[in-house]
């Protein structure tokens with residue numbers, strides 16, 4: 539499984555605010571994930587670009603997690619990532635959906651849990667975090 543990376547708890551990010559994660563995708567990345575929610579068992583969004591893992595190639599898998607149980611996966615059509623890329627991922631949300639903004643793409647995922655604030659951020663896998671910013 540993906541080794542644990544950055545974990546930030548005790549956040550209070552509200553609707554309309556942005557979480558920016560800047561970092562570098564490793565040159566031999568199999569995959570990485572950015573998780574936001576209440577805690578590790580209660581995720582509004584698991585944003586999981588897969589270069590080659592879990593049987594997926596160049597596919598972004600999004601999901602939610604409620605009480606430790608994964609929801610229905612949502613596979614995106616675009617894959618705007620390459621090995622070694624330096625990227626900034628901007629995550630925001632409102633009562634209906636989470637938005638993931640990248641330089642050349644934007645993805646939506648339903649706010650299935652109706653979460654009103656993000657208290658938890660975790661980055662896993664083959665991604666080296668350079669900076670995080672809350673705005």
Ligand SMILES: C=CCO[C@@H]1O[C@H](CO)[C@@H](O[C@@H]2O[C@H](CO)[C@H](O)[C@H](OCc3cn(-c4n[nH]c(N)n4)nn3)[C@H]2O)[C@H](O)[C@H]1NC(C)=O
Pocket residue numbers: 539540541542584586592593599600601608611662
């Ligand atoms: C075809 C076989 C059955 O379906 C597969 O079932 C797998 C297991 O549930 C699915 O992979 C999980 O998909 C989840 C999102 O729905 C997550 O991506 C999960 O990985 C999360 C994860 C976290 N970590 C981790 N966190 N911290 C550490 N150390 N490791 N390791 N793995 C993956 O293991 C995988 O996406 C799914 N594939 C399909 C096509 O449905």
